[in-house]
Amino acid sequence: MSESPTIIYCHCAYARVIPAEVKNDVLDTLSESNQAFEAVSDLCEMSARKDPRLKELAAHPQLRIAACYPRAVKWLFASGDADLAEDAKVINMREDSAENICQALLEAE
Numbered sequence: 001m002s003e004s005p006t007i008i009y010c011h012c013a014y015a016r017v018i019p020a021e022v023k024n025d026v027l028d029t030l031s032e033s034n035q036a037f038e039a040v041s042d043l044c045e046m047s048a049r050k051d052p053r054l055k056e057l058a059a060h061p062q063l064r065i066a067a068c069y070p071r072a073v074k075w076l077f078a079s080g081d082a083d084l085a086e087d088a089k090v091i092n093m094r095e096d097s098a099e100n101i102c103q104a105l106l107e108a109e
Helices: 020-032 043-048 053-058 070-079 098-106
Strands: 006-010 037-040 063-067 089-092
Touching: 006 020, 020 037, 020 098, 037 053, 043 053, 043 070, 053 070, 063 070, 063 098, 070 089, 089 098
Parallel strands: 006 037, 006 063, 063 089
Antiparallel strands: none
16 A cells, blocks of 8 residues: 655745635645645745755655646755655646646545
8 A cells, every 4th residue: 555645735925926716725625635735835935945844845755746837846945955856746736727736636646
């Protein structure tokens, strides 16, 4: 039996680039699911501060991140001295629907 994926949800608190409805719907769905997840206020801010939590988060297996553009999220982790594993899955809340995002976050491997 495989481990459940580790889910990180970025609320993108300091930039208004993700539609509020999408962010709220994704957060509500995650909260109502039986899946554990980590909600962070803002990955950009964590990266800028080189928050050591980024390394802890990046070390989790089967990582799924609901945030922004995948290339941006990878660079945010790298800038924060926390490289993501090759198999980390970044789901783009800027361009996808809440339904598709939640499906990608919660689907079984």
